[in-house]
Amino acid sequence: MAVVLDLHGDPIALTAALVDIPSESRHESRIADEVEAALREQTTGFEVVRNGDAVLARTDFGRPSRVLLAGHIDTVPAAGNLPSRLADGILHGCGTSDMKAGDAVFLHLAATLADPAHDITVVMYDCEEIEASANGLGRIERELPEWLAADVAILGEPSGGFIEAGCQGTLRVTVSATGTRAHSARSWLGDNAIHKLGDVLARLNGYRARSVDIDGCVYREGLSAVRMDGGVAGNVIPDAASVTVNFRFAPDRSVEQAYAHVQEVFDGLDVAIELTDAAAGALPGLTRPAAAALVEAAGGQVRAKYGWTDVSRFAALGIPAVNYGPGDPNLAHRVDEHVEVSQITAVTETLRRYLTG
Ligand SMILES: [Zn+2]
Numbered sequence: 001m002a003v004v005l006d007l008h009g010d011p012i013a014l015t016a017a018l019v020d021i022p023s024e025s026r027h028e029s030r031i032a033d034e035v036e037a038a039l040r041e042q043t044t045g046f047e048v049v050r051n052g053d054a055v056l057a058r059t060d061f062g063r064p065s066r067v068l069l070a071g072h073i074d075t076v077p078a079a080g081n082l083p084s085r086l087a088d089g090i091l092h093g094c095g096t097s098d099m100k101a102g103d104a105v106f107l108h109l110a111a112t113l114a115d116p117a118h119d120i121t122v123v124m125y126d127c128e129e130i131e132a133s134a135n136g137l138g139r140i141e142r143e144l145p146e147w148l149a150a151d152v153a154i155l156g157e158p159s160g161g162f163i164e165a166g167c168q169g170t171l172r173v174t175v176s177a178t179g180t181r182a183h184s185a186r187s188w189l190g191d192n193a194i195h196k197l198g199d200v201l202a203r204l205n206g207y208r209a210r211s212v213d214i215d216g217c218v219y220r221e222g223l224s225a226v227r228m229d230g231g232v233a234g235n236v237i238p239d240a241a242s243v244t245v246n247f248r249f250a251p252d253r254s255v256e257q258a259y260a261h262v263q264e265v266f267d268g269l270d271v272a273i274e275l276t277d278a279a280a281g282a283l284p285g286l287t288r289p290a291a292a293a294l295v296e297a298a299g300g301q302v303r304a305k306y307g308w309t310d311v312s313r314f315a316a317l318g319i320p321a322v323n324y325g326p327g328d329p330n331l332a333h334r335v336d337e338h339v340e341v342s343q344i345t346a347v348t349e350t351l352r353r354y355l356t357g
Pocket of ligand 1 (some may be wrong): 072099100128157
């Protein structure tokens with residue numbers, strides 16, 4: 001099959017070519033074949049390997065630092081928005097911003113950087129848009145862990161021109177009250193568990209969440225009731241009730257510290273607290289040299305990342321990681337998904353400056 005991806009041409013055209021190869025999660029073999037062929041034939045100095053429907057390429061120039069450029073090649077199911085369509089400086093179509101524009105920038109740079117200041121690893125992976133257990137980056141971590149070694153990792157997810165770094169942690173607790181059942185016609189004989197949760201809600205209402213600045217990223221915490229359970233029947237004083245509370249916490253707290261904080265918030269109330277699930281946050285790590293240079297190249301535009309993303313996967317490996325890619329993150333997965341092509345050019349130029357030092 002003829003190679004349809006021209007890595008040396010304009011990354012805008014390359015984005016369109018990638019978008020026009022449909023690649024819903026679990027159906028990435030064709031796009032992976034094309035990306036693999038293009039990397040093998042159109043780059044120099046890169047070792048290329050295939051892992052499932054992921055393609056990895058890296059240089060070994062002996063540079064003092066290594067920058068990893070990672071992008072997922074899958075998309076959510078198309079919604080009548082393929083093939084791509086370019087109009088008035090905007091490229092429309094499934095996967096344009098999430099995240100084939102980012103992929104195109106990375107592939108173009110791999111083919112065209114003449115004398116990079118860093119060694120470069122490119123990771124194009126499958127199955128990011130579905131359950132975490134299928135994630136291609138997770139598989140690479142298990143099967144080719146040495147390929148993920150880097151001083152900084154850049155994920156080309158749409159980030160609106162900002163460098164989005166770190167992520168908040170999350171934990172959930174069940175706060176339960178117990179009482180004594182009775183007929184509600186003789187309520188004084190019972191002890192109402194639901195009423196006891198009033199104090200829990202009052203503490204949540206009065207809670208003042210922190211905003212924490214770490215490396216120029218502001219993390220705004222939140223402690224919220226997300227569910228309530230309780231009640232037996234319309235004529236029964238309930239003997240059990242609970243509220244599920246979700247704490248989104250800045251990455252300067254560990255899970256243990258965050259849990260201890262939540263226990264403190266409800267201190268002195270007649271309730272039992274049980275931790276039901278937790279995921280650690282990730283510090284942005286932007287003060288490390290390889291990351292700091294990237295922030296500088298991008299004009300200091302940084303902000304916190306709130307949700308859990310593959311950035312956290314690198315952070316867990318001790319590698320500072322950021323999202324930085326063309327497109328508006330709010331457009332991902334929408335029928336009218338699109339990317340302003342000027343952003344593709346801008347991100348390419350910023351990364352070219354950064355990677356050539
Ligand atoms: Zn994405």
